[in-house]
Amino acid sequence: MKIRCLIIDDETLAHDVIESYIKEFPLIELVRKCNNAIEALEALQQEGNIQLLFLDIKMPGLSGINLLKSLPKAPDIIFTTAYPQHAVEGFELNAVDYLLKPFSFERFLLAVNKVRHKIELESRSAAAQGYFTVKADKRIHKLNFEDVTYMNSIGDYLKIFLKNGKVIITGETLKSIEESLPSNLFLRIHKSYIVAVSSILYIEGNQLVIAGASLPIGLKYKDQVIDRFA
Incomplete structure (x- = not known):
């Protein structure tokens, strides 16, 4: 990377x-x-x-x-x-x-x-730590890296989609969360999206496909996404 x-x-x-x-x-x-x-x-x-x-x-x-x-x-x-x-x-x-x-x-x-x-x-x-924490619903949630599928920033909120179907909604920023994620396990693909590398199925045009969703690849992130899978 x-x-x-x-x-x-x-x-x-x-x-x-x-x-x-x-x-x-x-x-x-x-x-x-x-x-x-x-x-x-x-x-x-x-x-x-x-x-x-x-x-x-x-x-x-x-x-x-x-x-x-x-x-x-x-x-x-x-x-x-x-x-x-x-x-x-x-x-x-x-x-x-x-x-x-x-x-x-x-x-x-x-x-x-x-x-x-x-x-x-x-x-x-x-x-090696294996997890990160986020504040949501007046709680501090411990989320294992392996349980996360992707994250989507929408306005003032960040949605974290988990493999079990649950969605954690937090007021923390995508940038602040990104700083706590290992770069070998997660990939920024758009100003509003981070995906778990293990969840990626394939890339088609300007879309990155994971199980159950097709996510946009931002223009300024496309080269690094392609380089990651070249």
């Missing part, structure tokens, strides 16, 4: 270099390029599950450091900057790596492999 990322930098040259490196690394999907922290905040709200930020530090307005501090739950961070003096603070904020411009493709590769290994470990850890 590809790692979905943003580039956040006020320099066009930095965008071009990082994008060219990403094209050489098939396990990364560039979702959007942002010129400043405000654009990045908008992208994080709009684009669903972003797992990695290539983040510059010195930018007009909000700095990369302050952007990271403002995020309640940040994606993995690789700082990309020309200023070595911020390295200690960057690592104190749990950055995975710190790339000093200009950096080579080999150094870039080392950094993204650190992220890949970290995500794989976290996914295995979440899968």
